[in-house]
Amino acid sequence: MHPLDALLADPALIDDPYPTYRRLREEAPVFWSEHMNGWVVTSYDGVLRTFSDPQHFRNGGRFEPVFDALPAEVHAEFAPMRRHFMHGIIGADPPDHTRMRALIQKAFTPRALDAMRAPVQVIVDQLLDDCAGRDEFDVVRDLANPLPVLVIAQMMGVPLEMGPQFKRWSDEVMRFQSSGRAALDEMRISHRALFEFRAALEDLFAQRRAEPRDDLITALVQAEEQGDRLSQEEMLATCVTLLVAGHETTTNLIANGLLALLRNPEQLAALRANPSLTATATAIEEMLRYDTSLQRNRRIVGEDVEIHGQHLRKGQFVMQVIGAANHDPAVFREPETFDIARNPNPHLGFGRGIHFCLGAPLARIEAPAALLSLLERFPHVQLAREQQDWRREMGALRSMRTLYVTKIPVF
Numbered sequence: 001m002h003p004l005d006a007l008l009a010d011p012a013l014i015d016d017p018y019p020t021y022r023r024l025r026e027e028a029p030v031f032w033s034e035h036m037n038g039w040v041v042t043s044y045d046g047v048l049r050t051f052s053d054p055q056h057f058r059n060g061g062r063f064e065p066v067f068d069a070l071p072a073e074v075h076a077e078f079a080p081m082r083r084h085f086m087h088g089i090i091g092a093d094p095p096d097h098t099r100m101r102a103l104i105q106k107a108f109t110p111r112a113l114d115a116m117r118a119p120v121q122v123i124v125d126q127l128l129d130d131c132a133g134r135d136e137f138d139v140v141r142d143l144a145n146p147l148p149v150l151v152i153a154q155m156m157g158v159p160l161e162m163g164p165q166f167k168r169w170s171d172e173v174m175r176f177q178s179s180g181r182a183a184l185d186e187m188r189i190s191h192r193a194l195f196e197f198r199a200a201l202e203d204l205f206a207q208r209r210a211e212p213r214d215d216l217i218t219a220l221v222q223a224e225e226q227g228d229r230l231s232q233e234e235m236l237a238t239c240v241t242l243l244v245a246g247h248e249t250t251t252n253l254i255a256n257g258l259l260a261l262l263r264n265p266e267q268l269a270a271l272r273a274n275p276s277l278t279a280t281a282t283a284i285e286e287m288l289r290y291d292t293s294l295q296r297n298r299r300i301v302g303e304d305v306e307i308h309g310q311h312l313r314k315g316q317f318v319m320q321v322i323g324a325a326n327h328d329p330a331v332f333r334e335p336e337t338f339d340i341a342r343n344p345n346p347h348l349g350f351g352r353g354i355h356f357c358l359g360a361p362l363a364r365i366e367a368p369a370a371l372l373s374l375l376e377r378f379p380h381v382q383l384a385r386e387q388q389d390w391r392r393e394m395g396a397l398r399s400m401r402t403l404y405v406t407k408i409p410v411f
């Protein structure tokens, strides 16, 4: 095995991916990986190119290599899941993508997002109230994990009591979506979760058609532009994406961001000294850059193309290593330093171009609310454990199993 491939296959990549990213960037910024059966792009300009050039780097069929790699005898079993991932916003290219994005954007307006500020703060306060009586708590379990699911469930109009169920389905689907190559038993878990998820959504669509409400599902059901509606398949794939894309990513932004602050006390002190809107917003962007939630993303080569002297052929799989691009010294001075005042900070944590994260404004509301409230309520918060347990099963997501902190509460 090529030494760089051995590094990519090494489970240690999950605990600390940055040394491997650095070697790849320096030695082979566009690397053909036998292990991934695709190109691994790690330089900032390379990853930016793959995001900004949808003609050469397509989203359509981006999960096909995972299905193709399955043994032939199970292809029929996974055909429905394969069909699901052919539809919806993240699996589409223009013109379908343009139409879907315009329709979804109508339901996902800045006004709708702004209206979420107060409810987000209420949820954060309730979650922190529950932590107030304890000397030690797990930020992942008690705050970072429940917050995004409660917020998106409320926004979409998913009944509150279904929240935990949606969270479980969403995590199980994400295990497939974020993996480069999934094991058969993992795929079966994701497949079952996906179809339970879809059935629950179909019930909700029917309810909202009969009885419209002021929520995102109603808006999507009603979304119409020039008489062009979302098909039922597109609606299902898109709602699954909205629910899945916003969960773990936001959880990790909050948890990884807090970890970075607690490991860099001078940065924490600087944020405490100036928690203004602008300073906090700048700090959040640095958290997205420094230890980005979604480390790797995927494209398919749309037409033969050359980057960094490598010839990429139509149909090949491309792994965009966002975490490596965000540490490229060609763009970021002292990239291994966590600097909450870094500006400019053109990180690629939310992607770039036509697929730029639709939920970025929501994540930019949730993360500051969670982090600032936690720091304000618990001014002496500290890490309870030095070592963190990074979840191997989450593939491209940089995700801690737990983040225990100790505190002296102030009331």
Ligand code: HEM
Binding pocket: 051, 059, 089, 090, 101, 152, 241, 242, 243, 245, 246, 247, 249, 250, 253, 293, 294, 297, 298, 348, 349, 350, 351, 352, 354, 355, 356, 357, 358, 359, 360, 362, 363
């Ligand atoms: C910190 C949190 C988040 C991170 C790091 C993140 C990251 C990303 C990235 C990198 C992309 C680009 C994917 C691509 O180009 O293939 C993306 C797209 C997307 N994200 Fe997010 N995301 C976050 C939160 C959210 C939230 C809260 C939602 C929804 C509630 C959301 C919904 C979406 C959707 C629908 C797309 C697809 C847009 C398109 O294809 O046009 N994301 N996200």
